[in-house]
Amino acid sequence: MLEMAVSGHPERIALVDGPNRLTTAELSELADGGAGVIAASDAEHVVYVGSGGVMQPLLIFASARAGRAYTPINYRLSAEGVQELIGRLPDPLVIVDERYREMIGDAGKRVLSSEEFLAAAPTAEPAAEFADPEAVAIVLFTSGTTSKPKAVELSHANLTSYITGTVEFDSADDTDAALICVPPYHIAGVNAAMSNLYAGRKMVYLANFDARDWVRLVADEKVTTATVVPTMLDRIVTALEQEPVELPTLRNLAYGGSKVGLPLVRKALQLLPHVGFVNAYGLTETSSTIAVLTPEDHRTAHGNPDEAAAKRLGSVGQPVPGIEVQIRGDDGSVLGPGEVGELFVRGEQVSGKYTGIGSMLDEQGWFPTKDIAMLDDAGYLFITGRSDDTIIRGGENIAPAELEDVLVEHPHVHQVAVVGVEDPQWGQAIVAVVVPAAGVDPDADELREHVRKFLRGSRTPDRVVFCDELPTNATGKLLRREIIENLRDANADK
Structure with a gap:
């Protein structure tokens, strides 16, 4: 994906991270050198503990070119929690933002600060290995809100099938820019780096979210698209209510990660009537989004006098290309429209594989999400909660x-x-x-x-x-x- 981006527009600005601006060619050169640093360490795995920005796309592609799996870890955990997760990964090279270095302790085969890695990459002997598509590319730990975090393994094939199935290569306009504020250890943070690069869209990073900074960056960088989680959307709406600001360049705003209350969605639609809202639903195990409620869906449902149509504003939309869904009852039978049961999904982007546990796919390739859901007559998917809840x-x-x-x-x-x-x-x-x-x-x-x-x-x-x-x-x-x-x-x- 990075090679394709470079071949099309080597001088296009790929990312903005504070004062740092890199073209696609510069990102690729750094990734080659970064791969050399990784290969020379003899580590089997690459771990990143930090807030993201330029380090996220750089480490995703440098790790891939070095033939190593990459894991960004939640820097908001306790030092003990971070070290425990690092200890579950094989012989890792740990790259860490300086402010979190003390958290690492003795974990990892070797530890480099992000600054040390960035300084070493330009002069390192480049490495550029083409990985086996079925090899593990990214390992992400689940959030562990109800149990111990599990390590989800996503292959190169899982991730590229999602990107190529949902994003058109080089489809962005020269002026398009995406504001990225989701954390690097979340699947949305991983895919933001790949999908925007593949589309040819400038990536603007906001590592530490603040609603007013977000609004300022949208205006300053002429941001056209952004992705937020519900708590961020709530704070952005509050900030715009307190201090109304026109954001004329913003065309699309995606939200997801957990359920969003309908009053908040309606308020956002009213505050930003020119923006196309997208509700994206997915899981770590599915390489990100598996269903989307499009801007047109939002407009059609919002204020619709037809009860069934209006209700779809609370859905997560319809499955993306390449994804099949089933709702199953307790006895395993496939349920029809309007019936509530567990959601099962199938497709090339679906991994369903955990380190130390193995694959959770059944014999036909279906993954049990543990989400309780329902499909309506038009194929709109409604998530009603987790089976554990x-x-x-x-x-x-x-x-x-x-x-x-x-x-x-x-x-x-x-x-x-x-x-x-x-x-x-x-x-x-x-x-x-x-x-x-x-x-x-x-x-x-x-x-x-x-x-x-x-x-x-x-x-x-x-x-x-x-x-x-x-x-x-x-x-x-x-x-x-x-x-x-x-x-x-x-x-x-x-």
Whole structure:
């Protein structure tokens, strides 16, 4: 992909990272030298601990040209957590931003700061190996919100099939620019580096997200497309409400990583009517996006008087080319439209393989996502939650999303998470944890009554708890386990 980009437009600016600007040719030369540094280390794996920017695309391509797998690790973890993950990788060369170097300790065969790597690459003996398409290219650790992180193995074939199946080569205009603020250790951060380069779109990195910096960069760099996680979208909308700014160059804004409340989506559509919004749904194990709600889908659903059409604003759209989906019941049978079950996916971009565990694909190549989902009559995919999150109250299975979708529409609710906690009478009790709208002091009974108007009585929260913010990871994924632990600790203190 990098060679193709260079052959087409060697002098085009490939990326902007603060004061640093690299053309595609300069990125390729650095990747050759970086591959030489990696090969000379005799390490079997490349690890990066840092906030990204130029280091992300450089290490993706340098590692590939050196024939080594690459793993960016979450720098927000504790030192113990970072070292534990490094210890699970074979004989790694660790490259680390200087500010995180102390976290590494004795982990890794060899440790280089990002500055040392960048200084060594231009004078190193270049290496440019063409890897086996089935070899592991990227290893990413899952977020581990409900269990120990698993190491997902993505091959060159998995990743390139996703890029070539969803992106047209050199399709971007000369003035196109993508603002990248998703972290490097997330699958979206990996694919942003590849998809934008392949399309010929300038990449503008914002390593440490701030809503006002994001707005400023969109204006200064004439950004045309961007990808954000839900927490980022919420902060951008708040910043634009407080200080309206026209962003005339911005054409597309993709959001994903976890569920986004419909009031926030509607508000974003109203604030930025000229922007095409994209809801992208995918998993680490599927090499990123497997379903997309397009800008046209958003426009059609927003304010549509037809209930079925309007409801699709809460979907993740339809599968991307090359992806097949099935909804299966508990007995393994394939369910029809409108029926809720577990989502299974199949396609060349789907890995489903974990280090030390092996492949989770079945004999026909289907991967069990553990997401509970439904397809409507037109093939739009609705994700209702994780199978692990299902609340079992009095023997009845309850999806948290069912209550969350109702509660978030109440004007006094800004954000909400619904969880199940241990209860001696019902097995589990339903607790709604609510972040109130600004300047409002909601009444718990009023919110419970609001749910009762739309759902049957067994779905009414047993308790409503208020808090200033919900715990999420850096990609905006709700940490339900932490919510449950906090509730348990609060009860123990009583």
